[in-house]
Amino acid sequence: MKRLKSSESVCQGHPDKIADILSDAILDELIRKDPYTKASIETLITTGLVHISGELSTDAYVDIPEIVRGTLIEIGYTKPEYGFDGYTAGVITTISDQSPELALGIPSGGAGDTCIVVGYATDETENYMPLACNIANEITFTLDEMRKDDFLPFLRPDGKSIVVVEYENNRPLRVDSVTVLIQHEPYITEFDLRDEIEKKIVKKVIPEELIDEKTKIIINPIGRFVIGGPMADTGLTGRKTIADAYGTAAPSGGSAFSGKDPTKIDRSASYMARCIAKHIVASGISKEATVELVYIIGMEYPVSIDIKVDTDIDREKLIKKIKDIFDLSPSGIIERLNLRRPIYKKTSMYGHFGRKDEDFIWEQLDNKILRELKDV
Known part of the structure; x- marks a missing residue:
C-alpha cells in the first residue's frame, strides 16, 4: 500500500x-x-x-x-x-x-501546565526521524548557510521548504515533491534562481536514488519573491509546531515550545516523549513508536500514558517498563535531560528533534535502557 x-x-x-x-x-x-x-x-x-x-x-x-x-x-x-x-x-x-495564583497553586514538582504531548521515532533514517523532516530541515539549513557564507549571495533571509515522500508498505520509496520558497535579491532572474537552487541545494541534499522522472521540484512557483520577512507578513511565536516536530508522520500535541522554561511541561515532556519513542525503536521492539502523555496542571505525573507500536508486544507491560525506567515527573524530566541550561535558542531552528548536538540529551541513546527494553 x-x-x-x-x-x-x-x-x-x-x-x-x-x-x-x-x-x-x-x-x-x-x-x-x-x-x-x-x-x-x-x-x-x-x-x-x-x-x-x-x-x-x-x-x-x-x-x-x-x-x-x-x-x-x-x-x-x-x-x-x-x-x-x-x-x-x-x-x-x-x-x-x-500569576500569583499559579505560583501558589502549583506544588513543588507539579506540572506547570495542562497539556498533551507526543513523541515519535521511526527506524527509516539513522536519526530515527521521518525522512521528509530530515530533507526539509537540511534544505533550509543549507539555504541559510549558503546565504550567510555568501556562496549564494542573491539570497535574502526569508524562506521555506515542503517535502512530500511516497511510502510503499510503510517504507520510504521516493520523494514525490519538494518545494522551495526563497526570498532573493531583485537582480537575479527567475530562471537563474531556480537553476541555482535546484542544482546547488535540492539535488545536493536529496539522495539521488530518491529522485525520479516523476519527482516534482517546485521553486518559487509564483515568480519573484523580493519582498519578504516581517515587511510582508507578521510573525508570532509558536505558529510552526508541525515544522518543529515530525511533520505529518505523527500527531501534534498542539503546544508550542519556544519561549518556555523547562517547568512548562508541554515543552520538557515533549522532549522526554521523543526520548522514550527513540529508545523503543532503537531497542528493536518496533519499527516506529508514538508516545502520548497527558499532564494536568499541579499534578506530578501524567494522568495518561499511551504507546503505539507496530508489533504485538504487550502494551501494558511496555508502559509499566517505561514508568519504571523513566521518571516522568517535571523535576525528573528536567534532571534527566539537564534542562536548566541555556540551550533553547538552537532548538528553535530546523526542528527540535533528530539533531546531532551534545546538548540535545533527549536524542542520546542509553545502552542500559536499550538492554532493559529488550527484556519486555
Missing part, C-alpha cells in the same frame, strides 16, 4: 521563526543568569517593530532590546532595503509577573 508523508521547514528569516528564535534567545539569557527562571516569552513581529510579551518570574535582569537587535542581525536582517533590520527595528516590552 502506498501513502504520502510530508514535512515543512522554514529558514531563520521566516517571520514566525524569527519570533521563535527571539523568544528562545531571551529565555537563554535569563536561564544563563538564573537557571530557575520561570518564563513564557511571546514575540510578535511586524514591519519595523518587535513586541515582546509574556509572563516571567526570575532573579535575573537582561537587556531585551539588545538581545532582540543582536539576534536579528545574526539572522541576517542587516539591510534597510529588507524593510526590517536589527539596527532600526523598534522593540516594545510588555512582560508581566507570573
Whole structure:
C-alpha cells in the first residue's frame, strides 16, 4: 500500500521563526543568569517593530532590546532595503509577573501546565526521524548557510521548504515533491534562481536514488519573491509546531515550545516523549513508536500514558517498563535531560528533534535502557 508523508521547514528569516528564535534567545539569557527562571516569552513581529510579551518570574535582569537587535542581525536582517533590520527595528516590552495564583497553586514538582504531548521515532533514517523532516530541515539549513557564507549571495533571509515522500508498505520509496520558497535579491532572474537552487541545494541534499522522472521540484512557483520577512507578513511565536516536530508522520500535541522554561511541561515532556519513542525503536521492539502523555496542571505525573507500536508486544507491560525506567515527573524530566541550561535558542531552528548536538540529551541513546527494553 502506498501513502504520502510530508514535512515543512522554514529558514531563520521566516517571520514566525524569527519570533521563535527571539523568544528562545531571551529565555537563554535569563536561564544563563538564573537557571530557575520561570518564563513564557511571546514575540510578535511586524514591519519595523518587535513586541515582546509574556509572563516571567526570575532573579535575573537582561537587556531585551539588545538581545532582540543582536539576534536579528545574526539572522541576517542587516539591510534597510529588507524593510526590517536589527539596527532600526523598534522593540516594545510588555512582560508581566507570573500569576500569583499559579505560583501558589502549583506544588513543588507539579506540572506547570495542562497539556498533551507526543513523541515519535521511526527506524527509516539513522536519526530515527521521518525522512521528509530530515530533507526539509537540511534544505533550509543549507539555504541559510549558503546565504550567510555568501556562496549564494542573491539570497535574502526569508524562506521555506515542503517535502512530500511516497511510502510503499510503510517504507520510504521516493520523494514525490519538494518545494522551495526563497526570498532573493531583485537582480537575479527567475530562471537563474531556480537553476541555482535546484542544482546547488535540492539535488545536493536529496539522495539521488530518491529522485525520479516523476519527482516534482517546485521553486518559487509564483515568480519573484523580493519582498519578504516581517515587511510582508507578521510573525508570532509558536505558529510552526508541525515544522518543529515530525511533520505529518505523527500527531501534534498542539503546544508550542519556544519561549518556555523547562517547568512548562508541554515543552520538557515533549522532549522526554521523543526520548522514550527513540529508545523503543532503537531497542528493536518496533519499527516506529508514538508516545502520548497527558499532564494536568499541579499534578506530578501524567494522568495518561499511551504507546503505539507496530508489533504485538504487550502494551501494558511496555508502559509499566517505561514508568519504571523513566521518571516522568517535571523535576525528573528536567534532571534527566539537564534542562536548566541555556540551550533553547538552537532548538528553535530546523526542528527540535533528530539533531546531532551534545546538548540535545533527549536524542542520546542509553545502552542500559536499550538492554532493559529488550527484556519486555
